[in-house]
Amino acid sequence: MTSATYDTKYAIETRNMHIYYGAFRAVKDVSFGIERNKITALIGPSGCGKSTVLRSFNRMNDLIPGARTEGEVLYHGQNLYAPDVDAVQVRREIGMVFQKPNPFPKSIYDNIAYGPRINGWKGSKAEMDELVERALRGAALWDEVKDDLKKSGLALSGGQQQRLCIARALAVEPEMILMDEPCSALDPISTLKIEELMFELRQNYTIVIVTHNMQQAARASDYTAFFLMDKDDRAGQLIEYDTTSNIFQNPKDKRTEEYISGRFG
Amino acid sequence: MADQVQASAQRAIAAQRAERVVDLRKRPRIGESIIQTTLFACGFISIFTTIGIVFVLFEESLAFFADPAVTLVEFFTNTVWQPRIEQFGILPLVNATLMVAFIAMGVALPLGLGTAIYLSEYASERARAILKPVIELLAGIPTVVYGYFALTFVTPILRGVFGQDVVSVYNVMSAGLVVGVLITPIVATLSEDALSAVPGRLRQASFGLGATRWETAIRIVVPAALSGILAASIVAMSRAIGETMVVALAAGASPNLTWNPFEPAETMTGHIARISGGDLSYGSIDYKSIFAIGLVLFFITLGLNIASRQIVRRFREVYD
Ligand SMILES: Nc1ncnc2c1ncn2[C@@H]1O[C@H](COP(=O)(O)OP(=O)(O)OP(=O)(O)O)[C@@H](O)[C@H]1O
Ligand SMILES: [Mg+2]
Numbered sequence: 001m002t003s004a005t006y007d008t009k010y011a012i013e014t015r016n017m018h019i020y021y022g023a024f025r026a027v028k029d030v031s032f033g034i035e036r037n038k039i040t041a042l043i044g045p046s047g048c049g050k051s052t053v054l055r056s057f058n059r060m061n062d063l064i065p066g067a068r069t070e071g072e073v074l075y076h077g078q079n080l081y082a083p084d085v086d087a088v089q090v091r092r093e094i095g096m097v098f099q100k101p102n103p104f105p106k107s108i109y110d111n112i113a114y115g116p117r118i119n120g121w122k123g124s125k126a127e128m129d130e131l132v133e134r135a136l137r138g139a140a141l142w143d144e145v146k147d148d149l150k151k152s153g154l155a156l157s158g159g160q161q162q163r164l165c166i167a168r169a170l171a172v173e174p175e176m177i178l179m180d181e182p183c184s185a186l187d188p189i190s191t192l193k194i195e196e197l198m199f200e201l202r203q204n205y206t207i208v209i210v211t212h213n214m215q216q217a218a219r220a221s222d223y224t225a226f227f228l229m230d231k232d233d234r235a236g237q238l239i240e241y242d243t244t245s246n247i248f249q250n251p252k253d254k255r256t257e258e259y260i261s262g263r264f265g
Numbered sequence: 266m267a268d269q270v271q272a273s274a275q276r277a278i279a280a281q282r283a284e285r286v287v288d289l290r291k292r293p294r295i296g297e298s299i300i301q302t303t304l305f306a307c308g309f310i311s312i313f314t315t316i317g318i319v320f321v322l323f324e325e326s327l328a329f330f331a332d333p334a335v336t337l338v339e340f341f342t343n344t345v346w347q348p349r350i351e352q353f354g355i356l357p358l359v360n361a362t363l364m365v366a367f368i369a370m371g372v373a374l375p376l377g378l379g380t381a382i383y384l385s386e387y388a389s390e391r392a393r394a395i396l397k398p399v400i401e402l403l404a405g406i407p408t409v410v411y412g413y414f415a416l417t418f419v420t421p422i423l424r425g426v427f428g429q430d431v432v433s434v435y436n437v438m439s440a441g442l443v444v445g446v447l448i449t450p451i452v453a454t455l456s457e458d459a460l461s462a463v464p465g466r467l468r469q470a471s472f473g474l475g476a477t478r479w480e481t482a483i484r485i486v487v488p489a490a491l492s493g494i495l496a497a498s499i500v501a502m503s504r505a506i507g508e509t510m511v512v513a514l515a516a517g518a519s520p521n522l523t524w525n526p527f528e529p530a531e532t533m534t535g536h537i538a539r540i541s542g543g544d545l546s547y548g549s550i551d552y553k554s555i556f557a558i559g560l561v562l563f564f565i566t567l568g569l570n571i572a573s574r575q576i577v578r579r580f581r582e583v584y585d
Contacts, residue, residue, distance in 0.1 A: 063472060065389070092475030102466040105489050115474040118484065165470070172474055 010074075011036045011176055011206035012057055012094075017071035019052050019061065026052050028235040030071075032225060034176075039198055039207045041217040041244065044227035045259070049236025050210045053227070054178050057208065058094035059087040092119060095169035099181040101161035103153030103168070108145050111153045111164055112136065115172035131171060139167035140197050159190025166197065170205075177201065179209040183216065195220040214260060218248050226256045322563060325556030332550055340557065346520035346536075348551045355561060357522040361530035362506055365441045365516065368526060369505040372445025374498060377452025378487075381494075384453070385460035386482040397454075404450035412514030415443035420515065423527070431527055435517030438526040443515065444508050448501040455500060459493020460486055492580035499573035503566040509534040533558045 010033030019027040027049040034040050034057075042050040052061065059080060061067040073080040080090055104111050112132045121128070132149070136142040141163040145151070153164050162182055169177055179198075183191040198207055198220055211217050217224055224247040226240045240247060240256045251257045330337055334351045343354025380400065384393055420439040424432045432438070463486050471481040487494065517529025518539055531539070537555045546552065 058473070060469070060473065063469070088475050088477050090475075091473055096469075096473035098466060098469060098473070100466060102464075102470045104467060104470065104485055114471075114476075114484070118474065118476045118480045168470075168474065 009036075010034055013074045014053075014056070015072040015074065017053075017056065017069065017073060019049070019056055020066075020068045020070070021064065022066040025233065025235045027056075028230070028233075028237055030236075030238045032238055032241045034206060034208055035223060036206050037202055037204075038222040039202055039209060039220060040223040040225065041221035042208065042210045042225050042227065043212075043214070043217050043259075044236070044239075045229065046212075047234075047236075048227040048229045050227055051180050052236065054180055054208060054210050055096075057176070057178055058091045058096055060091070060096060062087050092172055093174055094176040094178060095172060095174035097162070097165050097169055097177060097179040097182045100185050101158055101165050103156070103161050103164050105152065105154055107150045108136075108153050108156070108164060109149040111168050112171045115168060119172055135167040135171040136164075138170045138201070139163045140193060140200075141167055157190075159186045159193065162186060162190070162194060163197065166194070166201075170201075174205070176206040176208065179207065181210050181212060184212065191216070214262075218244060224248070226251075226253075226259060228255055228259070319563065322556050322560045325553050326560045329550065329553035329557045332553070334550060335554075344522045348540075348554060351550070353554055353557075355533075355558065357520040358531060358533045358536055358558065359561070360522055360524075361437060361512075361516065361520075362532040362534070364437050364524075364526060364530070365444055365508075365512055365532055366502055366505040368438060368441025369445035369448055369508075370498070370502060372442055373449045373452045373501055373505075376445070377449045377497075377501070378456055378494065380449070380453040381456035381460055382482050382487070384457045386478060386486060400450050400453055403446075404454075408447065408508065408510035409514070411443050411447050412511045415439045415511055415515035419443055427527065433517070433527060433529050435515060435529040436527045437516050437530050440512045440514075440516035441526065444505050444511050447508065447511065448504050451501040451504055452497050455497030456490070456494045459490035459497065462493065463489045492577050495576045495580070496573040499569050499576070503569045506565060506569075507534060507562065509538050513538045533562050 013033035015031050017027065017030045018025060030053060042054060044050055055061045056069055056073060057080075061069060069081050071081075075090070075093070078085065104114060106114070109132055112135050113128055116128070116131060123131070133142060133146075136145065141160060144160060145156070145164075153161065156164060162185070166177070166182075183194050186194065195216065198209070201207060202222075209221065221244045224242065224244045225238060226247060227236050228239045229236050240251060240253045242252075246252075247256060248260055251260065329335065330340070335353045340353055340355055342356070343352060344356050345352040345354050346357050380396075384396060388396065416435075416439070419442055420432070420434065420436065423436070423439055424434075467485055467489060468481055471485045476484070512532045512535040516532060516535055518531055518535070519529050520536060521528060521530045523530055537558055540551060540555050
């Protein structure tokens with residue numbers, strides 16, 4: 001069971017990844033693998049490159065002019081940055097949830113149906129209804145909105161909007177879901193709901209989450225990766241990567257310990 | 266000891282403060298009043314001018330309709346406009362105006378919206394920096410140049426393509442196409458403003474779901490900017506309706522009720538320009554008729570303006 005190759009063991013694996021914004025190297029030499037069907041938290045002080053690393057997993061950095069990735073990011077044995085890989089295709093496999101809820105100014109239903117539709121979905125109306133319901137249930141939002149699917153997505157509360165965004169990501173049936181500080185704009189109750197949701201989603205998806213909230217990382221993730229900016233060239237580095245309990249209970253690197261105990265960052 | 270000295274000094278200061286005479290009465294500020302009056306006058310002059318124009322339009326139009334040769338009903342239903350034989354039916358003029366405007370919109374909407382989408386969704390910083398000024402330059406070309414362009418460039422092409430006997434020398438199509446080019450910058454720049462105002466996080470969300478640039482532009486950004494695009498179209502439409510020089514030069518000088526865009530026809534503005542350019546005797550019925558046409562034009566553009574405001578207010582998406 002554990003004898004599988006790297007390619008199948010990890011949902012995604014980076015090898016000597018460097019990410020540049022123009023001439024500035026924001027992330028250097030990151031090599032690690034994200035475990036399948038687990039929740040992996042990326043933590044570290046502001047500006048250390050967590051979002052940059054997260055976005056490299058589904059090539060969202062491509063949208064930033066001047067951004068460039070070196071090294072390999074392997075997904076199902078393919079380098080996502082190989083010249084013949086289509087970024088659009090990658091994003092259909094690996095979905096994303098953003099820091100600030102960003103529903104489309106469309107109805108709840110159309111927000112969810114958007115992804116399948118652009119992916120060439122060819123089913124009946126009834127099948128789409130079913131898909132929408134499944135996605136909303138998956139994001140633990142169905143009961144709150146089932147009577148009003150025609151309502152604008154913008155008319156929901158912040159926490160509901162974020163769950164709508166998760167449902168929207170689920171509807172394209174990705175393998176992985178990336179979340180960049182998905183709870184930072186939410187109240188504690190909504191935050192707990194999203195965390196519970198992550199635990200449920202873990203059965204079917206691999207989840208990577210960026211968070212500034214140490215308690216959240218500690219209680220809601222299986223693995224934790226700690227990043228820190230190199231003092232000399234200001235490039236973000238992976239300092240330590242381990243199970244969450246190891247990172248929080250007996251970190252091997254002094255800098256990790258200092259960070260999680262709140263001594264710097 | 267030092268403490269005591271300090272404490273008594275503080276008490277003294279406090280006492281002084283309490284006794285200080287504070288004068289809070291209003292002071293005359295002459296400069297401020299002058300500026301306020303001047304600014305008010307500036308605002309008032311533009312309002313006054315508008316009121317003046319509308320007043321003149323109404324007054325002369327009333328005089329026109331008071332003439333026994335015309336009635337209000339006839340004005341709006343008669344299909345012949347021949348002042349010489351006292352036939353004053355505005356329909357041929359309105360029809361020509363609308364034909365020009367619709368042909369123009371047929372050109373300007375796809376061209377302008379396409380340009381706007383390119384600029385806001387595809388163009389690099391550099392391409393944008395070059396293209397935007399060029400488009401604005403296009404809007405600065407005097408309309409008489411466009412008129413000559415229609416007459417000496419577009420019309421010959423139309424006649425070459427569709428046949429000399431199908432397309433008249435003066436025709437609505439040529440004028441409409443060129444007015445379309447003329448209003449394209451309006452559609453393009455105003456729509457681009459609307460598209461650029463759509464928050465970037467909606468695009469991110471769409472790309473994140475595996476949408477292409479085109480899918481994102483057409484299915485997310487354009488619908489989110491729809492109110493602005495509609496408003497831009499209406500502004501462009503009223504510009505097309507009001508455009509005079511191109512139609513005066515290229516569309517012909519015969520008020521002609523026709524659906525055939527290859528025939529000559531005369532728009533409301535074209536007619537006003539021709540009649541006022543000729544020697545009109547002040548107070549004649551011809552002279553008064555152009556004010557009635559002007560009033561109709563005024564109401565059409567006013568209506569469009571109100572419609573565009575309503576659309577912007579009603580359909581604007583509010584993102585916190
Ligand atoms: N679009 C960009 N263009 C240029 N530089 C960028 C861009 N985005 C991020 N950077 C730089 O890359 C580095 C890493 O940024 P990143 O956003 O990944 O950090 P982060 O760890 O997510 O920080 P935070 O916790 O504040 O979100 C920073 O130095 C930042 O200034
Ligand atoms: Mg970040």
